[in-house]
Amino acid sequence: MENKNIISIEHVTKRYPVGDGEFTALSDINLQFKKGEFSGLVGPSGSGKTTLLNIMGSLDSPTEGKAIVMGRNVAELSHKESAQLRNLHIGFVFQIYNLLPVYTVFENVEFALLLQNINASRRKKMVMDALEWVGLQDMADKKPSKISGGEGQRVAIARAMVKRPEIVLADEPTANLDAKNAHTIMKTMRQLNKELNTTFLFSTHDEKVMGYLNRMIHLEDGKVRKDEPIEKPQYA
Amino acid sequence: MTANSKISTRSEPPRGAITRLAFHLAYKNLMGAGLRTWLSVGILSFVFVLIIFYQGYVEGFYQNSIDENIAWEYGGGQLLYKDYDPYDAFTLQDGHGKIPATDTKDLVPILIRQASIYPQGRLMPVLVKGIEVAQNTVKLPTQLLQQSSAEYPVIIGKRMAASVNLKKGDQVMLRWRDKNGSFDAGNVTIAGIFDTDVPNVDIGQIWMPLKKLWAMTDMKGQATLFIANNNYEQKNLPKWKFKTQDELLTGIRALEKMDKITGVIIYLVLLAIAMLAVFDTQVLSIFRRQQEIGTYISLGMTRKQVLGLFTAEGCMHSILGVLVGFIYGVPIFIYFTRQGIGTPAAVDNLGISAGKRIFPDFSPELIIGTAVLIIVSTTIVSFLPARKIAKMNPVDALKGKLQ
Ligand SMILES: Nc1ncnc2c1ncn2[C@@H]1O[C@H](COP(=O)(O)OP(=O)(O)OP(=O)(O)O)[C@@H](O)[C@H]1O
Ligand SMILES: [Mg+2]
Numbered sequence: 001m002e003n004k005n006i007i008s009i010e011h012v013t014k015r016y017p018v019g020d021g022e023f024t025a026l027s028d029i030n031l032q033f034k035k036g037e038f039s040g041l042v043g044p045s046g047s048g049k050t051t052l053l054n055i056m057g058s059l060d061s062p063t064e065g066k067a068i069v070m071g072r073n074v075a076e077l078s079h080k081e082s083a084q085l086r087n088l089h090i091g092f093v094f095q096i097y098n099l100l101p102v103y104t105v106f107e108n109v110e111f112a113l114l115l116q117n118i119n120a121s122r123r124k125k126m127v128m129d130a131l132e133w134v135g136l137q138d139m140a141d142k143k144p145s146k147i148s149g150g151e152g153q154r155v156a157i158a159r160a161m162v163k164r165p166e167i168v169l170a171d172e173p174t175a176n177l178d179a180k181n182a183h184t185i186m187k188t189m190r191q192l193n194k195e196l197n198t199t200f201l202f203s204t205h206d207e208k209v210m211g212y213l214n215r216m217i218h219l220e221d222g223k224v225r226k227d228e229p230i231e232k233p234q235y236a
Numbered sequence: 237m238t239a240n241s242k243i244s245t246r247s248e249p250p251r252g253a254i255t256r257l258a259f260h261l262a263y264k265n266l267m268g269a270g271l272r273t274w275l276s277v278g279i280l281s282f283v284f285v286l287i288i289f290y291q292g293y294v295e296g297f298y299q300n301s302i303d304e305n306i307a308w309e310y311g312g313g314q315l316l317y318k319d320y321d322p323y324d325a326f327t328l329q330d331g332h333g334k335i336p337a338t339d340t341k342d343l344v345p346i347l348i349r350q351a352s353i354y355p356q357g358r359l360m361p362v363l364v365k366g367i368e369v370a371q372n373t374v375k376l377p378t379q380l381l382q383q384s385s386a387e388y389p390v391i392i393g394k395r396m397a398a399s400v401n402l403k404k405g406d407q408v409m410l411r412w413r414d415k416n417g418s419f420d421a422g423n424v425t426i427a428g429i430f431d432t433d434v435p436n437v438d439i440g441q442i443w444m445p446l447k448k449l450w451a452m453t454d455m456k457g458q459a460t461l462f463i464a465n466n467n468y469e470q471k472n473l474p475k476w477k478f479k480t481q482d483e484l485l486t487g488i489r490a491l492e493k494m495d496k497i498t499g500v501i502i503y504l505v506l507l508a509i510a511m512l513a514v515f516d517t518q519v520l521s522i523f524r525r526q527q528e529i530g531t532y533i534s535l536g537m538t539r540k541q542v543l544g545l546f547t548a549e550g551c552m553h554s555i556l557g558v559l560v561g562f563i564y565g566v567p568i569f570i571y572f573t574r575q576g577i578g579t580p581a582a583v584d585n586l587g588i589s590a591g592k593r594i595f596p597d598f599s600p601e602l603i604i605g606t607a608v609l610i611i612v613s614t615t616i617v618s619f620l621p622a623r624k625i626a627k628m629n630p631v632d633a634l635k636g637k638l639q
Contacts, residue, residue: 054631057534059530059533059534059630059631059634060629060630060631079538079539079540080538083533083536083537083538083541084536085536086533086534086535086536087535087536087537088536092534092535094531094534094634096527098527098528098530098531098534098634100528100531101268102264102265102267102268102269103264107264111535112535112536114257115254115257115535115536115537115541116247117247117253159535
């Protein structure tokens with residue numbers, strides 16, 4: 001059985017124009033991720049974690065090098081293809097949840113499915129399953145403004161997971177959460193990672209998050225300083 | 237474990253489903269947006285109702301005017317003596333001719349002469365119109381002339397009656413010239429006062445039996461014009477020219493057109509204000525909702541779909557506006573269609589045939605046309621600022637970094 005990489009970052013450099021010159025946010029990054037990994041990008045603020053996640057999520061493209069996600073070079077995808085990649089295969093979890101305030105919890109989770117050709121009863125089942133994974137099946141009809149931050153982030157996880165994507169990219173998912181909630185959502189994601197074999201990739205400064213990771217990639221000034229596997233994660 | 241799961245392409249929902257989704261989301265977003273939405277919706281509904289109301293009123297006003305002019309003055313057209321020009325009083329003296337011997341079966345002859353009356357001793361120039369009393373082509377109550385036993389029975393309109401202060405049964409001195417120019421005078425008796433919306437058959441004129449006028453002026457067999465009824469078949473009569481109903485109505489139709497153009501200008505201004513509100517809301521919402529836009533993209537919408545969503549949202553304002561306009565507009569339209577709208581007295585003196593009550597005409601074409609106009613223009617105005625979304629960088633949008 002071939003064990004190809006689900007994500008392969010090859011000589012990726014990202015430069016931003018600033019003033020007259022350029023700022024190099026990522027410089028010649030090479031990384032490979034296998035299916036089912038539970039790994040994280042760690043490093044100080046400004047080290048390029050978010051930039052790298054966005055490139056892997058085809059929200060951004062590298063200035064140089066290739067980001068190959070599920071066998072396709074994201075820079076070569078059309079708008080439509082990259083939208084499909086995100087819709088079907090990549091789930092995002094953001095630091096600030098980014099729930100859509102006018103929709104209920106149910107509708108927030110359902111959204112990605114609406115873009116696919118899935119009938120209503122199947123959608124309902126998928127959404128309720130996803131809410132069950134995060135323990136929020138009773139909150140389906142609430143508006144995001146009526147739930148707590150921890151619950152909000154769990155909704156965001158359900159939204160990322162509902163389509164059973166191959167990859168979840170989580171950018172500082174615990175930054176706005178207290179310790180208890182941080183542990184809850186990390187446990188939830190670790191569980192999903194095990195059950196569904198979803199590849200998780202985090203960006204974080206949070207020690208608690210690091211305590212769950214199987215692999216830690218240290219970024220500094222846009223370069224990989226250290227890439228260490230963790231045999232026995234603290235909380236796993 | 238296979239790690240190389242292929243990128244699957246989604247089986248996309250049919251185009252209609254995406255549009256429906258856009259409208260569904262747009263509706264949710266609008267409902268969630270509160271006051272600002274309702275402000276735009278309110279303005280749009282107001283413009284919608286006002287446009288329909290004004291155009292419906294103008295339509296009803298002129299329809300009434302046209303109907304009344306046909307009923308009282310134009311009939312199925314008029315046959316004028318070649319030298320007579322209704323817009324030139326100087327042609328009255330000689331603008332008359334002998335009634336043709338044949339082909340006058342569906343025609344009501346009228347002879348017009350200039351004369352004076354002396355109500356309370358004041359001199360007042362009038363047109364005396366002799367009309368065949370046995371007619372029912374126009375609504376002038378000529379049977380009153382037929383029934384009267386007075387020596388010189390006349391009927392006048394209510395405006396004339398008011399201006400000279402005459403009532404039914406009153407007498408007033410009339411002074412006229414015969415065909416040779418010699419003056420003659422006599423007392424005419426008001427056999428009736430009629431109420432018409434057409435000042436043209438009322439102000440400054442008195443109506444009497446044609447045969448009396450012939451005798452008074454020694455002009456037997458002469459007429460200035462004929463009013464045709466609907467059975468009249470146009471024939472080629474030398475010395476007489478036929479004006480069809482449509483030709484006679486061109487003046488009124490021109491006025492109607494002018495009023496409608498005025499209406500269009502007024503409502504373009506109103507529409508522009510409403511569009512400004514929509515445009516403003518749209519620009520603001522695209523600016524404020526960058527993270528939402530970024531989120532949609534991260535969830536797998538294409539930028540075009542997000543653009544469609546925001547356009548649908550703007551368009552939804554007008555759909556709601558039209559619906560709200562329907563809710564309060566339709567009862568208003570029905571009420572005024574039934575009750576009519578009173579015409580201010582001042583309008584009556586402008587010489588236009590204004591009904592006492594105008595029954596506006598809110599045709600389905602007008603209502604649907606106005607709804608389409610508003611929805612289409614709102615959609616365009618919503619689309620313009622939303623085009624920005626198509627060029628947005630999703631990362632910047634997610635960070636809310638655009639200006
Ligand atoms: N659009 C941009 N234009 C210019 N510079 C940018 C842009 N986006 C990011 N940068 C810069 O690139 C660097 C890396 O940014 P990035 O957001 O990836 O950092 P990060 O590691 O996620 O930091 P944090 O932990 O604070 O989230 C930063 O120095 C940032 O200022
Ligand atoms: Mg970051």
